[in-house]
Amino acid sequence: MLCGSMTIGLYFSFAGNKQRTKEEYLLGGRRMTTLPVCLSLFATFQSAISLLGTPNEVYTYGTMCVYDIVATALANLLAIVTVLPLIYPLRITSVNEYLALRYDSACVQVVGALLGIISSLSYMTIALLSPALALEPTAGVPLWLSIIIVGGVGTIYTTLGGIKSVIWTDVFQTVFIFAGAFTVLIKGTMDVGGIEKMWRTADSAGRITLDEINFDPRVRHTVWGVTFGAMVYWYSSFYTQSSIQRILSTRNEKVVKNVYLFSIILYTVYISVLVTTGLLLTAYFHVTKCDPLAAGFITNNNQLVPYFVVLTLRFLPGLSGLYISTIFSASLSTLSSGINALAANTVEDFISKFIRDKPESVMTSITKCFVCFYGLASIGLAYIAKELQGPVTQMTFVAVGAVSGPLLGIFLLGASFPQANYVGALVGCAVGIVVSFGQAIGAFKYGNPPATLPSGPTDQCSIENVTALFTNYSSVMSAQHEHSIRLTTMMPSVDFVPQLQARDFSIFDVSYIWNPLLGVLSTMVVGLLTSLVANCFMSNRLRTEAKFLFPFCRRFWHSSMNTRGADMELN
Template structure:
């Protein structure tokens, strides 16, 4: 299906040009100020609003833009519960993780691991982070190419290479400041594109009331499924509890997020920036989920995949845009631009963060006392090299069969992100944690999650999909349309699976939780056991530990007090 016009390609190209121009602008403006601190942290001079937008857009990749509507179209509205998960995990990050990192004033998050444990733990953390984002960024770069392939004649490889080139171009030129302000521009483009899809689809089925009715009739509104079985793909507990652990890493200890905390002018601004992510992520998640409901309502009588209009469900959104907006000159181009904006923002942020990690944790450990100007140049070269690497990774994905983007990303991302999150949390949570326990816990956790993921490829979980229909498809040609209904609910009749198959059938949402909790539990137990043989441990700097909110630590009679200046510098404290 090729329906993009010249105008669409012009709009899409303009978006890429603007992104590149932002990088050129900041490179020229700051050409005499390109220190490592300026290039990688913007000299901690970015205000709250752009930091908040950049945090949101960095994680709102093309994976989310394509994946969330596809998830809802395929499995129903249960994914909307991720909004509650984000409220919980962002609050945890703002009040527990952010203060620890901001006090340290570090470039690489893994420096924390060295101060808390040992240089070896820092190196292991760096490797886990590089593994995590190599997989994630390759998927993020591949996702929009899949969409463009569904609606144009442009080969996937060509769009991957073009997207990767633009990312590397403005990231290596303008540094972190260019990444931040490009995120702001791209966030606006994404929002316009997703709202346009929702409004157009709602009009197509004569109002949102019909959208809701159709999805209810086709059993797609079963949001509050309180089934406690962790092997069921999408229940209330799976999405909320599993979602908190799945997305806590990128919003708390990931280099991408911590770099943005540290670029804020103050700790207060950093907290404000991340807390602004709560309403923003809820709004975006709702819009993306409702896009999935709208698209299903439009095609409810003829499932696109069964009608062979698409080759994978991740293509439903671009197909809808071209099919229903193709007659409106420029709108398909705007959508493709929003899709690539999601990819550009994520990949550019990832490349910039990986440059920091590789420079600080590997290069500077090999070559000490590198001059600042040389370090800046090296970080640029690292960004270029890594951009090429993830471009090759995205091309590789074109030749393998992958599941839905949300599932693929959550599974592979948490393969190493879960153990890494557990490593940081273990260090911040317990004074008794030692470097030996951290080694054992994280390695054991990585093996368990890897074993779980590999096993799930051979023993796939039972999936209960809501029904789809082909009653309205033209290829039936008057045949018995009752044969057009197809439901996967019959899979629920499988009443018994052996224990190993049930273990492998654990919902992918829980992979992050398994990785984190195994690291913490095993790491703590071995820390306590081995400490008895190692003798007294050095005291742990309290700044490297969580500082829990005062409601848990302050005596009750001191909790409710205020300080008020009454003149001449005198301060009076009174109880509330």
């Protein structure tokens, strides 16, 4: 898999015009077709975080996360009627160029770029680190080696081949992702005695929950929370550079529309497989009567999936390596897409005015240098953050959502209200960031922890079985780890359900799923009010062109402003 990815990068580095122009390097000459762009967009945002985190989510909290399928479908449909007609006709390279055009402000563009960089680096760090943390104790792959292999290979082929190599390696890696996921699902289902038995066992263990319709925002996952809260999160991803760069690399708007529609099908299949894998984990550990987390064989619930893979695929030597390739593929796709997007942001949003008169070859070389820089930075950040603990899906949602919420708010403010100006955008964004990060940090420090489902049985667990299982992975069973296992297995098994404290409503108890929406609403409300006040004191008010508004807003404000005599320029 690694060799294949590197070969694709080398091919696009030396094929055709050798990525000599910036547009060819960053946008593939705007000639990409539906299938590769769709698979690339999928691989970019469905990283190792979801491969490891979604089954763990089901095992720990139940199947309410399945409504993420609905959230993603709604986000894609919304993108067709908003993102596509707003961004694509502008023929820009960086998504933040829209902010500069709409608000007539380089400051807003820079703020948007900085927030995008923070969000992307946070996402890449978790995507690069989470599989390394999971594979070290379960498959014997040292953490530093995982980070360097994925980070190094991804940086090299992205630097050499540009967006074309990123997109086509994403296609190649998507094949590995689905191959590994389906292999584990099929073999594991056979081991537990079939789909029916798997379903009955998971249901009796309390993992199948689909009817939580509580309107209390403090409930971790509800139908409304996952559907609408996650919809805002996924919708915000369509305003990131990684997403926009793929959309702008296509031939026409029809291709983009097909990309969004096909992505719904692809994501539905993918999440269905991962949710079923979570049920499979439950059934397997209950049938074998050995929950590795409760028994102490693993120390982090993010290690459940790799541990299970080694168990169920051990019948054929080397087959578990397919799933390791799957995890590495998912990390590679996220890393390569992220560093390519960050390089585009840096060149277009920060230094374009300084190199505008330079030859195309020089501009392309500078862009490649930034790709390499961000790749090395991601490797360093992942290693620094190696003490990461907790559900990776939730951590990613909070870390990325706290930034992407206010950033989405700036875009929606400008695309919805012609009255919005750069003052409102900056003030609203600042307030949105304070609200988002304040709620996220406060929830982490002072919020009630969510109740987890009871752990599985440990009746048939024994240190001898685990030692025999990992005979070929000697690095896993270090003396220190074996000592901790012996201490743990001597202790009686207990359920790890925290007792929630009864107390008055607190914003810190609100589910993490609503955090991006809080950022969006606070940014837009404060931004609009500030803009209205600022317009009263501005002698040269910004004339908003219709092409910078959503299509449905153009029609609304055209009618409204014609009757009120406001100054809106319609092209």
